[in-house]
Amino acid sequence: xxxxxxxxxxxxxxxxxxxxxxxxxxxxxxxxxxxxxxxxxxxxxxxxxxxxxxxxxxxxxxxxxxxxxxxxxxxxxxxxxxxxxxxxxxxxxxxxxxxxxxxxxxxxxxxxxxxxxxxxxxxxxxxxxxxxxxxxxxxxxxxxxxxxxxxxxxxxxxxxxxxxxxxxxxxxxxxxxxxxxxxxxxxxxxxxxxxxxxxxxxxxxxxxxxxxxxxxxxxxxxxxxxxxxxxxxxxxxxxxxxxxxxxxxxxxxxxxxxxxxxxxxxxxxxxxxxxxxxxxxxxxxxxxxxxxxxxxxxxxxxxxxxxxxxxxxxxxxxxxxxxxxxxxxxxxxxxxxxxxxxxxxxxxxxxxxxxxxxxxxxxxxxxxxxxxxxxxxxxxxxxxxxxxxxxxxxxxxxxxxxxxxxxxxxxxxxxxxxxxxxxxxxxxxxxxxxxxxxxxxxxxxxxxxxxxxxxxxxxxxxxxxxxxxxxxxxxxxxxxxxxxxxxxxxxxxxxxxxxxxxxxxxxxxxxxxxxxxxxxxxxxxxxxxxxxxxxxxxxxxxxxxxxxxxxxxxxxxxxxxxxxxxxxxxxxx
Numbered sequence: 346x347x348x349x350x351x352x353x354x355x356x357x358x359x360x361x362x363x364x365x366x367x368x369x370x371x372x373x374x375x376x377x378x379x380x381x382x383x384x385x386x387x388x389x390x391x392x393x394x395x396x397x398x399x400x401x402x403x404x405x406x407x408x409x410x411x412x413x414x415x416x417x418x419x420x421x422x423x424x425x426x427x428x429x430x431x432x433x434x435x436x437x438x439x440x441x442x443x444x445x446x447x448x449x450x451x452x453x454x455x456x457x458x459x460x461x462x463x464x465x466x467x468x469x470x471x472x473x474x475x476x477x478x479x480x481x482x483x484x485x486x487x488x489x490x491x492x493x494x495x496x497x498x499x500x501x502x503x504x505x506x507x508x509x510x511x512x513x514x515x516x517x518x519x520x521x522x523x524x525x526x527x528x529x530x531x532x533x534x535x536x537x538x539x540x541x542x543x544x545x546x547x548x549x550x551x552x553x554x555x556x557x558x559x560x561x562x563x564x565x566x567x568x569x570x571x572x573x574x575x576x577x578x579x580x581x582x583x584x585x586x587x588x589x590x591x592x593x594x595x596x597x598x599x600x601x602x603x604x605x606x607x608x609x610x611x612x613x614x615x616x617x618x619x620x621x622x623x624x625x626x627x628x629x630x631x632x633x634x635x636x637x638x639x640x641x642x643x644x645x646x647x648x649x650x651x652x653x654x655x656x657x658x659x660x661x662x663x664x665x666x667x668x669x670x671x672x673x674x675x676x677x678x679x680x681x682x683x684x685x686x687x688x689x690x691x692x693x694x695x696x697x698x699x700x701x702x703x704x705x706x707x708x709x710x711x712x713x714x715x716x717x718x719x720x721x722x723x724x725x726x727x728x729x730x731x732x733x734x735x736x737x738x739x740x741x742x743x744x745x746x747x748x749x750x751x752x753x754x755x756x757x758x759x760x761x762x763x764x765x766x767x768x769x770x771x772x773x774x775x776x777x778x779x780x781x782x783x784x785x786x787x788x789x790x791x792x793x794x795x796x797x798x799x800x801x802x803x804x805x806x807x808x809x810x811x812x813x814x815x816x817x818x819x820x821x822x823x824x825x826x827x828x829x830x831x832x833x834x835x836x837x838x839x840x841x842x843x844x845x846x847x848x849x850x851x852x853x854x855x856x857x858x859x860x861x862x863x864x865x866x867x868x869x870x871x872x873x874x875x876x877x878x879x880x881x882x883x884x885x886x887x888x889x890x891x892x893x894x895x896x897x898x899x900x901x902x903x904x905x906x907x908x909x910x911x912x913x914x915x916x917x918x
Contacts, residue, residue, distance in 0.1 A: 348383035349376075351402060355383075360525050361400075361408065368400045384811055386521065387413075393507065395488050395497035395884045398439055405440075405496040407447050410486075411528045413498055414448040416520030417482065418455035418529075420512075423519075426481040429503070430458030432545070434471035435486035436584050436649045437610035438496045441465070445486045447530070448498070453541035454529035463546040465610060467584040467650030469763035472505040473553050474545065476758070479503075487649035490621035491885065493614050506729030506760035510862055550588070556758040557592060557766050562684045563777050564596075570776040571597040575640040578768065579604035579631045581620040582611035583648030588765045598772060602638050604631050614648075622647055622654025622751050625667060632656065632665055642775050642785060644768050651725075651762035652751040655771060657785035666786050671704035671801050673771065674747030676785065678707070679792055680774040681745050681755060682714045691716060691744070696735075698728045698746040701841075701861075701868060702878050702891040707747075709796040716744060722843065722864050723880060725752055729760035749801060749891070793899065797874070800902035801893040802910050806917045809886040817881050817888045820917055824867050824879055829916070833908040835871035835894075842867055875905075877913060890917065 355361050356369055372378045382401030387394050387409055394413050396405045421427050431452050435441035442465075449459035460478055462471075468485050475483035483501035491497070500508045500516065508516060536542035561567070576598060580586035586608055593601050606616050607630060614620045617627050622645045635643045635656070643656035643665060655668040668676070678697060685691050695716040699707045700723050711718035721727035728746040735741030747753035752762030755770050771785075778788045793799070808816045825844075830837050830851065841848045841859055843866040848857045866880040874895035881888050890913040896902025 348380045351383040352379045355400065358526070365400045365406070365408070381810055388517070393497060393499035395491065395495060397494050398496050405444070405488075405498070407443065408525055408528070410444045410447050410498060411451045411530060412523050412525060413500075413520050414451040414484070415455070415523050415528045416516055417484075417500060418452055418457055419519045419523070420516045421457060421481055422455065424481075426503070427455070427457045429479060429481035430460055430543075432460045432471060432474040432478055432480045432483045433486070434462045434466040434468070434474070434484075436465050436467075437582055437612055438486075438488055438648065439493070439612040440496060441486045441612070444496065444498065445484070446533070448484050448486070449542055450530045450533060450536055451528065453536040453539070454531040456541070458541050458543060460543050460545045462549075463544050465584045466550075467588060467646075467765055468499070468761055469651055469759040469765055470549065470553050470588070472501060472759035472761040472763075473556065474549050475501050475503065476505040476760075477549060477552055478545070485649065489649050489884070490619070490623070490647040490652060492619055493612060497884070501761075504729065504733045504760055506733060507724070507726035509726050509730045553758070554588070554591060554595070556756065557769060558596070560756045560758075560766060561596070561769070561773060562681070563773055566777045566780050567596055567598070567773055570779050572599050574598065574642075574772065574776050574779055575600045575602070575638055576772055576775075577602045577604065577631050577635045577638065577640040577643045579607045579645045580650070581617060581622070581627065581645055581648055582607050582609065582614050583620065583646060583650060584610075585646035585650035585765060585768070588650070589646070589768050592765065592769050593772060596769065596772075600638075602634055602640065604634055606630055620648050622652050623670070628654065628656060628667075635665060641779070642771065644771060646764040646768065647751075650764040653753075653764045653767040653771065654751060655785075657775075657789070659786045660784055668785075668789070669801065670747070670749045670751035671706065671799075672789060673751070673767075674699075674749075674753050675704060675706050675710065675792065676789055677753060677755070677767070677770055677774060678710055678745045678747065679788075680770070680777065682710065682716070685744070686714055692742045694740055695742045695744045696731075697744055698731050700724075700727070700748045701866070702880070703747065703749040704799050704801050705874055705876070705893055705895070706792075706796055706799040709799075713796070717741075722861050722866070723748065724883065725754070725762050728754065732757055732760060749803075790899075798896040798898055798902040799874070799893065800896060800906045801891070802906050803892070804890040804910050804913050804917070806888050806890075807886060808888060813886050817886075820888055821865060821867065821879065821881070824916065828867075828869070832869070832871065832877065833905075833912045835873060835875045835909070837869050837871050839870035840868070841870070875909065877909065879916070888917065890914075
């Protein structure tokens, strides 16, 4: 059915409420807007369902949420696991509570129990709750770090991990085959009376916090430096505020300063252009407070608190230095692994897991600590999938996992990025290095000197709408057909085409397989530990160009990376 017919159907069908119809009537005659709202269904990507809030098949609304949930319910029933129930959480975005409740009631109407948090909670706690309650699935209503007009819907399976192939495809197929008229829902009071609609909250909070406390490696150092370490924290108007403040207080940190203007939940993210810890501008208020308090570290979670942004003070210059996701991930990995090695806790099968677009510094760290390293596709669910594989095989010990996009997981209590634990661990590491007379930046420099000056960057093109999607495919098709043999003075030595599952050695012509699931991603290994990678975003209308190099100094690394990124921009033109 074409976009205009779907538009008319939504205007006339008794399935859709009057508020929805009024919103659609307001765009009558605007063919471009109608096309954008109805030319496709919202699709599951690496982060699940995600889109602009509004009426239409290509928007986040009560109906697309219910339809996704009806597809999920069908899948759960087909597997005969409906008795275990589904845990549901949500963040501070517009309509998040409403979408979460709508999902719960659709599950209930299909005879599936729901366990809905009584207020907003972070993504990692939802992942934990799925495992703790032994649910068959979980739903997190969030658009993570996207702009305010977005919301989203992430699905988790019984291991607490976001759904992975083939489960994701099977659910998507069932969603696609579900008509809006076939969606089930029921009255909330009836669902409560039937024992299908259940609320959860404080009990899960307490258990989650207890699990995080078990992961602390140096409580004695925290106690020693608790009075000295100055921490600035902001939740970016999201879910991180309550659990982070609770954890830091209960661990004994005394000088914790919250950015008051960003403390309360706010779906408009009034103080931010973009609630993304990767964005320098998002730290304006936090850095102002840090300078007032002479803070040692500045930490921020995104709205659903699975990501962590970090600034650390350079005592020599007085400046606050932004850490990339690779930098904070590697600093935490080094801290965790060094302590465990010192205590004899590393095992023969200890493993570090990262993604193909993360830093090559990970290989050096794994080599130094004599542990295994596994690379997976972009998306933390593939790291979670590896942990599940370790458990099923009884072989492999998960030590740490991270991705370049500001996410990591310490422990296995959850199976998604845990920004709450990352805050706690960064504070612990800061206290540990402070006890040795070092700042976090000092330690980062020490790591560069130890392993090499690895530097990574990303160039992103936003190409929205139907035409944008076509352009993204054209860029990838052209690179696939005409791969570059050199870039910015580096020679391409190997290409990896994850869509066609081919790795090609350009010197010998030898081909092998990638060993990973198919994905529309191109990767180019280059000389001198350099590389670049091109992939479409799974959650936004963007194509991303990743790059990494190794320099001889910080300045040299910056210069080399800048040249590579300049050349990458030309590939997208």
